[in-house]
Amino acid sequence: MTRKQKRLASLFGILAVVGTAAGLVLTALSDSVAFFNSPTDIAARAPDDGQRLRLGGIVETGTVHRDASQRVTFRITDTVESVPVVYAGLLPDLFREGQGIVAEGRLGSDRVFVADTVLAKHDETYMPKEVVDDLKARGLWKDGAIVSAKDGTPSGAGL
CATH class of the missing domain: 1.20.5 (Single alpha-helices involved in coiled-coils or other helix-helix interfaces)
Structure with missing residues (x-):
């Protein structure tokens, strides 16, 4: 050679x-990559079983329920669709109804999102960038606030 x-x-x-x-x-x-989805994305096409993803949107008013074992159930909405979420653990201090959040976890076979991480940062005017971009793409974001899908009026939650 x-x-x-x-x-x-x-x-x-x-x-x-x-x-x-x-x-x-x-x-x-x-296995650790999580793709961002809105509730409308999940309703349109269900992700693969066990696929890790990020679900972003607004915590729907009147849906937060806590039990004695630090388990919290709530719904995330993008004003068009909503997805039920179950989270076991301590939530961020800024978590509340009407707040924009991003939850990471997996969608169960019963269409309930099981979150292992809930992100709600900054102050009361913060909205995660992924959520704002998704709402803008759907025409549900105007002048720094979420608008109703039905009549186009601001809902009060936003930047």
Whole structure:
């Protein structure tokens, strides 16, 4: 084998090792990737069973219920559709009805979203960027506030 052939074989060997390592890393990370969905997205097409995702929207008024074991149930809405959510644990201090949040978890076979993380940050005027972008795309966001899907009037929640 000539020197040129040895170098070429070494190069292909290194590329194979790097390619295999990159494939293993991407496979390992695919389980922790969470794609953002709105309640309308989930109603239109159900995600795969066990797929990790982020559900964003507004906590629907009158739907927050807590039990003695720190389990909280509520509904997240984008003013068009809503999804029931179950969360076990302590909620952020800024979590409340009418607040924009993002929950991470999995959608159960019973169409109930089981959250393992609930994000509600900053102050009372904060709305997660993903939620605002989704509401703007649906025409439900105007002048820094959510508008009703029915009559186009501001609902009071927003930036």
